[in-house]
Amino acid sequence: MRDVNLRKGDVYRLPEGSAFYVQSSLEAEREKLRIYAIFTNAEDDIYEPSIGAYSSITDVVLGFDTRVLQAAFKVPEDVIEIMRASKPPAIIHAVQKEGKMLVEWQARLLKAFLGGNRDGFFHSINGKKTKKKMRAYNVLEADPDFENCNGWSLTVDRKDLHILKHSNIGLFMVNLTKGSMMAPHWNPRASEIAIVLQGQGMVRVVCSSNAQECECRGMRYRVKEGDIFAVPRFHPMSQMSFNNDSFVFMGFSTLTAKRNHPQFLVGKKSALRIMDKQVLALSFNVSNATIDQLLKPQRESVILDCTSCAEEEERLMMEEIDRERKEEEEARRKEEEEEARKRREEEEAKRKEEEEARKRREEEEEEEARRREEEEEAKRREEKEARRREEEEEAKRREEKEARRREEEEEEEARRREEEEEEARREEEEEEARRREEEEGATRRETKKRREEEARREQEEAWKQEEERQRRAEEAAAKG
Numbered sequence: 001m002r003d004v005n006l007r008k009g010d011v012y013r014l015p016e017g018s019a020f021y022v023q024s025s026l027e028a029e030r031e032k033l034r035i036y037a038i039f040t041n042a043e044d045d046i047y048e049p050s051i052g053a054y055s056s057i058t059d060v061v062l063g064f065d066t067r068v069l070q071a072a073f074k075v076p077e078d079v080i081e082i083m084r085a086s087k088p089p090a091i092i093h094a095v096q097k098e099g100k101m102l103v104e105w106q107a108r109l110l111k112a113f114l115g116g117n118r119d120g121f122f123h124s125i126n127g128k129k130t131k132k133k134m135r136a137y138n139v140l141e142a143d144p145d146f147e148n149c150n151g152w153s154l155t156v157d158r159k160d161l162h163i164l165k166h167s168n169i170g171l172f173m174v175n176l177t178k179g180s181m182m183a184p185h186w187n188p189r190a191s192e193i194a195i196v197l198q199g200q201g202m203v204r205v206v207c208s209s210n211a212q213e214c215e216c217r218g219m220r221y222r223v224k225e226g227d228i229f230a231v232p233r234f235h236p237m238s239q240m241s242f243n244n245d246s247f248v249f250m251g252f253s254t255l256t257a258k259r260n261h262p263q264f265l266v267g268k269k270s271a272l273r274i275m276d277k278q279v280l281a282l283s284f285n286v287s288n289a290t291i292d293q294l295l296k297p298q299r300e301s302v303i304l305d306c307t308s309c310a311e312e313e314e315r316l317m318m319e320e321i322d323r324e325r326k327e328e329e330e331a332r333r334k335e336e337e338e339e340a341r342k343r344r345e346e347e348e349a350k351r352k353e354e355e356e357a358r359k360r361r362e363e364e365e366e367e368e369a370r371r372r373e374e375e376e377e378a379k380r381r382e383e384k385e386a387r388r389r390e391e392e393e394e395a396k397r398r399e400e401k402e403a404r405r406r407e408e409e410e411e412e413e414a415r416r417r418e419e420e421e422e423e424a425r426r427e428e429e430e431e432e433a434r435r436r437e438e439e440e441g442a443t444r445r446e447t448k449k450r451r452e453e454e455a456r457r458e459q460e461e462a463w464k465q466e467e468e469r470q471r472r473a474e475e476a477a478a479k480g
Contacts, residue, residue: 009140150180181306194251201247267301
């Protein structure tokens with residue numbers, strides 16, 4: 001198993017999937033062990049790891065069934081049960097010398113889990129060989145990339161440290177003396193995440209001109225020991241120390257196939273110096289002389305003297321915070337006013353709605369009352385009409401009864417009159433019959449008398465005719 005004695009400033013890389021433990025010194029006078037680490041996948045690893053950083057190997061190993069573990073480690077069941085009996089925390093007290101058996105057991109766990117000697121990670125097992133010791137790369141002992149009276153800076157990547165060969169992460173460290181500044185610059189191929197190790201300072205990050213305001217905002221923030229800050233790729237930035245304190249920070253940067261070369265805006269290494277002066281003048285809308293005045297005075301580079309720059313940035317930050325606070329208060333006030341207005345409008349709308357609802361209810365109640373009144377009136381009219389019809393029917397019945405009575409009386413009267421008339425007619429007929437009979441008798445008598453008279457006249461006429469015939473016959477006889 002490989003052991004590494006770590007000191008302040010050491011850099012060490014663990015291959016992905018490594019099983020390891022970190023043990024602090026038991027000496028009371030030693031400082032607390034503090035490690036700054038970053039975890040990333042390899043460049044060709046397109047899959048998310050299924051096990052996160054600092055995953056407990058105990059959980060991984062003991063996740064198997066007891067019988068599987070017995071067969072794998074060739075130990076009795078009671079040993080596995082002892083291992084399962086309790087779950088230690090992530091950070092435990094250091095192993096004492098008498099804990100040799102536990103160390104050997106842990107070594108066996110590590111070897112079984114990793115499958116033997118992986119990338120030269122194991123050099124001994126079960127104490128049969130001495131452990132190989134090695135020394136880590138130390139940034140505090142390395143030569144800075146840049147150094148002047150204002151501070152120094154150091155970057156470490158795969159070209160400087162072979163253990164970073166298969167990593168896409170590099171690291172850097174910056175030490176700014178009092179009243180200094182890391183010149184404004186940007187990283188064309190890397191993003192940075194930094195941790196403040198000592199002191200305090202100001203960090204200024206600027207957004208590009210075509211960045212959407214909702215996506216990026218220029219930032220000023222004050223950082224102190226233990227704070228972490230990040231700067232995305234392509235974002236111009238500058239770090240400044242205060243007049244009364246130094247500013248030391250280290251961090252990690254992303255690496256690509258090509259090495260990252262920070263682009264500085266000022267000093268001898270300014271990216272602006274390689275551009276055509278006329279183009280710069282047109283870009284800034286100033287004269288060539290103004291561009292000369294802008295670029296020539298600063299002869300330093302990378303780390304510059306900047307007395308009270310951090311204080312000024314802090315003042316601007318506080319003004320910005322105060323302005324943002326006022327804007328937030330104003331926005332909150334407007335929002336509250338808007339909410340109050342909306343509440344008033346809602347209350348007014350609610351009041352109007354309630355008033356309209358009340359009016360509708362009243363109208364509905366009035367309509368209902370009117371409807372009920374109309375229904376009652378209609379009912380009364382119907383009842384009255386029914387009574388009228390009933391009275392009419394009753395009157396009609398009475399009239400019909402009276403009419404029937406009158407009719408009966410009339411019929412009775414008519415019958416009586418008819419009977420009387422019949423009686424009178426009968427009497428009259430009888431009288432007429434008697435009269436006719438008398439007349440007929442008289443007529444018969446008259447007829448008889450007339451017939452007798454006619455017969456008598458006829459007899460007399462016949463007698464006369466006979467007498468005439470006899471006379472003419474006598475005369476004729478007489479003449480003849």
